[in-house]
Amino acid sequence: MERHETMKEALNNPPFTDRVEIYWWRIRVKMFQLSEIILDKVRKHPYLFIAFIIIISITIFLFYEHFILGWTKWANGTGFGSYIDSKGEYHQGKTLWDWLQLLIIPTILGIGALLFNQQERQREQRINAERNQETTLQNYLDNITKLILTYNLRETQGIKGRINTLEIQNVAQVRTVTALRQLDSSRRNIVFQFLRDSDLSGFILVSAPLDMVDLSFADMNDYNLNHIHLYKANLLEARLMDANLSSAIMSEANLIKAALGSSNISKARLRGANLSQAYLSSAILNEANLNQTNLTNAILEGADLRKAHMKYADLSGAYLLGADLSGADLDWADLSGANLGGAIITNEQLAQAKSLEGAIMPDGSKHE
Numbered sequence: 001m002e003r004h005e006t007m008k009e010a011l012n013n014p015p016f017t018d019r020v021e022i023y024w025w026r027i028r029v030k031m032f033q034l035s036e037i038i039l040d041k042v043r044k045h046p047y048l049f050i051a052f053i054i055i056i057s058i059t060i061f062l063f064y065e066h067f068i069l070g071w072t073k074w075a076n077g078t079g080f081g082s083y084i085d086s087k088g089e090y091h092q093g094k095t096l097w098d099w100l101q102l103l104i105i106p107t108i109l110g111i112g113a114l115l116f117n118q119q120e121r122q123r124e125q126r127i128n129a130e131r132n133q134e135t136t137l138q139n140y141l142d143n144i145t146k147l148i149l150t151y152n153l154r155e156t157q158g159i160k161g162r163i164n165t166l167e168i169q170n171v172a173q174v175r176t177v178t179a180l181r182q183l184d185s186s187r188r189n190i191v192f193q194f195l196r197d198s199d200l201s202g203f204i205l206v207s208a209p210l211d212m213v214d215l216s217f218a219d220m221n222d223y224n225l226n227h228i229h230l231y232k233a234n235l236l237e238a239r240l241m242d243a244n245l246s247s248a249i250m251s252e253a254n255l256i257k258a259a260l261g262s263s264n265i266s267k268a269r270l271r272g273a274n275l276s277q278a279y280l281s282s283a284i285l286n287e288a289n290l291n292q293t294n295l296t297n298a299i300l301e302g303a304d305l306r307k308a309h310m311k312y313a314d315l316s317g318a319y320l321l322g323a324d325l326s327g328a329d330l331d332w333a334d335l336s337g338a339n340l341g342g343a344i345i346t347n348e349q350l351a352q353a354k355s356l357e358g359a360i361m362p363d364g365s366k367h368e
Helices: 002-012 019-044 048-068 072-078 096-151 165-182 185-197 347-352
Strands: none
Touching: 096 165, 096 185, 165 185
16 A cells, blocks of 8 residues: 555656656556556466566567657657757657566566466465375275274174175275375375285285276285286386285286286286386296286296296396296297296297397307
């Protein structure tokens, strides 16, 4: 209010007597008043600033066109061009730079307000996201704890004939899947640890629908994930040591650098999955579908790959020392640079491979 009154007083009492100077002064005061209005609007509606800039740019262009086209008569008539006053004194006309100077302050204020508002919104969004994550996690833990204490979730028998425990387990699984889809990596691992400590990891995710879910860096060692659905799921660097993934659906999943040592992955569907640099030492992969799977530089030492389907699989650079590939289909598989030392595999199977260039053969020799 005080600033508004000061501007009003300056408008009514200009510090000049010359008509043109008074006119110019009033324009400057009006521009400052306009900047105050724009700044307030930008705070409330940042995107109006973009429209403001466009309008101002068009205005500058039109005035500039007037000047460069030499409309001196129009300019002299309004006081914007060069002129000689009644006392015979020469006054330089207002240039494009003079107009730009008028716009600098409101433009800087507008930009500053816009940036400040964006930062504030981003900060508020982060705070709200963190708050929502904590609320989701706490609600989940409370709900599952209630199911454990009220309905004896760990039991496999019905409770006094009143309710089927399997139904309660299904409710628990739905809530778990919902939470895992919403939580970030650190909070997901809190859930996994909670389930492990509560003795629920043996059944709660069996056949769970987790297709296309981000489970990167998840800690699910020793989990029973039998028949789980992980189609196109992100399991980057996930820890699944000693897990039961038999008959799991993991086609096109991202398992880069995942730890699957000693896991049971028999009969799992991994077609098109990315297991590059994955740790699969002593893993059970018999009858697994590994067609078109990326296993470059994967560690498969002592792995059980009997009757595995590995057509067009990329095993270049893979470490297959002592692996059992009995009956595995290696048609057009790339074994270039792979270490097959001591592996159980026939010459007929090796002949099916797309490439053996640089591979260490089962007898220890290097294929040229």
